[in-house]
Amino acid sequence: MRFDTHVHLCDKQFDKDRAQCIAQADRVLECAVSLENAGQVLRFAAQYKSVYAAVGIHPSYCPSGEHITAELDRLAVLVQHPYCTAIGEIGLDKRADQPEFLLQQRLFAEQLDIAAMYRKPVSIHCVRASGPLCDILRSRECGRGFIHGFSMSKETARLCMDKGYLLGVGTVAAYTNGDRLRDVLRYIPKDRVVLETDSPYMPPELQRGMRNVPDNLKIPAQVLAELWNCEIQQVYAVTYTNACTALGIV
Numbered sequence: 001m002r003f004d005t006h007v008h009l010c011d012k013q014f015d016k017d018r019a020q021c022i023a024q025a026d027r028v029l030e031c032a033v034s035l036e037n038a039g040q041v042l043r044f045a046a047q048y049k050s051v052y053a054a055v056g057i058h059p060s061y062c063p064s065g066e067h068i069t070a071e072l073d074r075l076a077v078l079v080q081h082p083y084c085t086a087i088g089e090i091g092l093d094k095r096a097d098q099p100e101f102l103l104q105q106r107l108f109a110e111q112l113d114i115a116a117m118y119r120k121p122v123s124i125h126c127v128r129a130s131g132p133l134c135d136i137l138r139s140r141e142c143g144r145g146f147i148h149g150f151s152m153s154k155e156t157a158r159l160c161m162d163k164g165y166l167l168g169v170g171t172v173a174a175y176t177n178g179d180r181l182r183d184v185l186r187y188i189p190k191d192r193v194v195l196e197t198d199s200p201y202m203p204p205e206l207q208r209g210m211r212n213v214p215d216n217l218k219i220p221a222q223v224l225a226e227l228w229n230c231e232i233q234q235v236y237a238v239t240y241t242n243a244c245t246a247l248g249i250v
């Protein structure tokens with residue numbers, strides 16, 4: 001059983017073969033990036049039995065200061081939708097072209113508070129912001145959910161796990177320059193890991209510029225099978241159970 005815990009299959013790159021791509025995994029968590037996208041994600045989950053919905057505001061879509069409160073109020077309503085399983089994609093992104101970081105921090109922290117209030121798991125995006133991520137997680141009660149596309153240090157992994165989160169492992173784990181990440185993954189207990197592709201983003205190393213698909217879940221699964229010295233089927237089984245437990249689904 002394969003659970004792809006982070007996908008964007010509503011993307012127009014899947015307009016021609018969406019159903020086939022969904023069927024490449026047994027279950028997927030479809031993550032919204034904005035409130036506009038969230039409506040689409042909820043309809044998508046209603047349409048396909050194997051699709052679970054996460055609604056949230058991605059840091060790249062951080063609204064301007066005067067609009068944050070209104071957007072968070074709208075999010076708190078969407079979160080109560082019967083097809084909303086999780087809150088995501090939320091987080092921090094310190095790349096140069098991103099919205100003002102202070103606003104991102106506020107948006108992220110307040111979405112974590114909404115998740116706590118409605119007892120929802122989260123899917124967290126973090127790029128070049130592990131320090132601020134750790135500060136925000138440390139200042140809050142334990143949560144539940146995933147650190148998506150984990151590629152940070154062993155210390156950050158420890159803190160995220162202590163705070164209740166599982167680490168999402170994607171195609172980057174197989175990149176030739178991924179030795180440091182593979183070394184971190186070696187020390188992560190098996191019950192703290194889930195698989196993801198982030199389709200259509202993060203394609204395998206030799207397919208740069210092409211779209212990623214859920215079938216590529218086999219790539220991080222193979223990396224874990226080698227690290228754990230077990231069959232790939234066992235990796236699928238363990239990570240599937242981990243994902244279902246974190247999301248509170250049977």
Ligand SMILES: [Zn+2]
Pocket residue numbers: 006007008031089198
């Ligand atoms: Zn994503």
